[in-house]
Amino acid sequence: MRELLKLKRLWLLVFAPAALILNLAAANNPGFAEWYAVTIYPTLSRSVNAVTSLFPFSLAEFLIFLFFFSIVLYLILYVIRIIRKKGSRAKNGLKCFIHLICAASVVYFAFTITCGINYNRYSFAQTSGLEIKPSSKSELIGLCSELADDINSLRNKVETDDKSVMKLSDPNIKATAEQAQLAYQKISADYPLLHAGYGEPKPVLCSRLMSYCNITGIFVPFTFEANVNVDVPDYSIPSTMCHELSHLRGFMREDEANFIGYLVCKKSDSAEFQYSGKMLAFIYTSNVLYDTDSDAANSIFAKLSDGVRRDLAANSAYWKQFEGPVAKASNSVNNSYLKANHQEDGVKSYGRMVDLLLAEYRTEKEAG
Numbered sequence: 201m202r203e204l205l206k207l208k209r210l211w212l213l214v215f216a217p218a219a220l221i222l223n224l225a226a227a228n229n230p231g232f233a234e235w236y237a238v239t240i241y242p243t244l245s246r247s248v249n250a251v252t253s254l255f256p257f258s259l260a261e262f263l264i265f266l267f268f269f270s271i272v273l274y275l276i277l278y279v280i281r282i283i284r285k286k287g288s289r290a291k292n293g294l295k296c297f298i299h300l301i302c303a304a305s306v307v308y309f310a311f312t313i314t315c316g317i318n319y320n321r322y323s324f325a326q327t328s329g330l331e332i333k334p335s336s337k338s339e340l341i342g343l344c345s346e347l348a349d350d351i352n353s354l355r356n357k358v359e360t361d362d363k364s365v366m367k368l369s370d371p372n373i374k375a376t377a378e379q380a381q382l383a384y385q386k387i388s389a390d391y392p393l394l395h396a397g398y399g400e401p402k403p404v405l406c407s408r409l410m411s412y413c414n415i416t417g418i419f420v421p422f423t424f425e426a427n428v429n430v431d432v433p434d435y436s437i438p439s440t441m442c443h444e445l446s447h448l449r450g451f452m453r454e455d456e457a458n459f460i461g462y463l464v465c466k467k468s469d470s471a472e473f474q475y476s477g478k479m480l481a482f483i484y485t486s487n488v489l490y491d492t493d494s495d496a497a498n499s500i501f502a503k504l505s506d507g508v509r510r511d512l513a514a515n516s517a518y519w520k521q522f523e524g525p526v527a528k529a530s531n532s533v534n535n536s537y538l539k540a541n542h543q544e545d546g547v548k549s550y551g552r553m554v555d556l557l558l559a560e561y562r563t564e565k566e567a568g
Contacts, residue, residue: 209298209299209302210298210302212302212303212305212306213301213302213305214305215305215306215308215309216304216305216308216309218309219305219308219309219311219312219313219316222312222313222316222317223312223316223317223320226316226317226319226320226321227320230320230321230322231322233317233318233319233320233321233322234321234322234327236317236318236321237317237318237321237450238393238450240313241317241318241450242395242450244313244314245314245398245424245448245449245450246395246397246398248423248424249398249399249424249425249448250399252399252423252424252425253398253399253400257402257405258402258403258404258405258425258427259423259425260420260422260423260425260427261404261405261406261427263422263423264420275296310421310422311421311422314421314422314424315419315421315447315450315452318450318451318452319452319453321450323453323456324451324453324456324459324460324556325556325559327393328391328393330556330559330560330563331559331562331563332555332556332559333559335555335558335562337492337493337496339558339561339562340485340488340489340492340554340558341489341493341496341500342561343485343557343558343561344482344485344486344489344496344497344500345500346561347478347481347482347485347486348482348486348500348501348503348504350478350482351475351478351479351482351504351508352503352504352505352508354471354474354475354478355475355505355507355508355511356507357471357475358435358471358472358475360507363510363514364507364510365433365434365510365511365514366433366434366435366475366507366511367434368434368437368438368472369472373403373430373437374400376437376438376441376472377400377401377402377403377428377441378400379438379468379470379472379473380400380401380438380441380442380445380464380473381398381399381400381401381445382468382469383442383464383465383467383468383469383470383473384396384398384442384445384449384464386467386468386469387463387464387467390467391463393449393450394446394449394460394464395449398445398448398449399425401417401426401427401428401441401444401445402425402426402427402428403427403428403430404418404427404428404429404430407428407429407430407431407432408431410429410431411429411431411432411518411519411522412522414519414522415429416428416429416432416436416440417429417440417441417443417444418444419444419447419448424448425448426441426444426445426447426448427444428440428441428444432515432518433511433514433515433518435475435476435479435511435515436476436479436480436515437476438465438468438470438472438473438476438477439461439462439465439473439476439477439479439480440461441461442460442461442462442464442465442473442477443457443458443460443461444457445461445464446460446461446464455552455553455555455556456553456556458480458484458553459553459556459557461477461480462477462478462480462481462553462557463477463560464477465477465478465480466478479508479511481553481557483512484553484554484557485554485557486500486501488554
């Protein structure tokens with residue numbers, strides 16, 4: 201035991217309590233979390249993102265595969281070592297466990313300073329001046345109807361494939377990623393907290409695998425990269441890119457990331473981005489309206505153009521092929537992750553995007 205206590209790596213265990221203290225401070229004092237999010241975090245994230253943006257591919261995707269390969273290899277080698285050294289199996293097994301705990305301690309601390317604290321910052325509604333309050337059914341119907349009119353109009357401005365389904369005008373996904381970066385540069389003038397100065401979102405090579413896990417995009421805090429599933433229907437890619445880029449800017453709550461993604465797309469000069477953002481908003485709003493008043497929701501859906509309906513049908517058909525235990529397991533993991541980071545509603549927190557949409561809707565109506 202004394203020999204184990206002399207292991208040089210034991211000092212790494214101090215990172216775990218340090219992370220715990222930071223998380224407790226942020227959870228009990230949103231002001232501290234907000235201060236961190238607008239001072240230390242931008243410097244840290246921009247610095248690392250500047251380096252990882254030099255890679256034309258997702259460095260995170262490569263490192264994830266390398267990480268799992270290394271863990272498996274490490275465990276295999278340690279098992280072999282334990283088997284060979286019969287007289288010290290218990291000591292070697294305990295040493296292996298200590299090494300893994302030390303590694304977990306470092307990862308926990310890294311997660312805390314790269315995104316964990318930001319889960320507890322002030323809400324986007326607070327920092328942007330949007331007032332969240334109970335809404336009437338008439339407001340919900342008005343918002344949903346307006347979004348339906350918008351997507352009908354925007355649908356005429358985008359290109360389609362041989363099946364008359366919306367497609368991105370440039371087959372090179374990098375062009376879309378560059379457009380997402382430009383959209384953030386534009387909106388940062390009105391919303392300073394949506395900082396410019398970050399790299400583009402990156403397409404994931406194993407996008408099909410992400411679809412099996414029911415994932416459209418993922419922000420990896422350790423490399424500060426916004427990673428996007430590009431196997432999905434084209435209409436959803438721009439809003440997904442803007443969603444993940446909001447995480448890169450320190451907004452971790454999913455409902456806020458959805459709203460920010462919509463907001464950035466709306467402010468974009470690209471009709472494709474505007475259509476993608478409005479479609480995202482319409483889907484969430486119409487789902488809530490359907491639960492509130494199915495007749496009103498069906499009435500609004502009936503006025504959607506054939507093109508919009510084809511895009512929605514294509515999206516449903518795409519995701520239906522991935523239904524199964526893998527998608528359910530992934531959703532369960534995501535649900536647990538959100539709850540662990542103080543999003544108590546779990547995956548249901550995505551639906552609160554509609555509260556932000558209604559707040560913006562009221563603000564615009566009051567402004568005339």
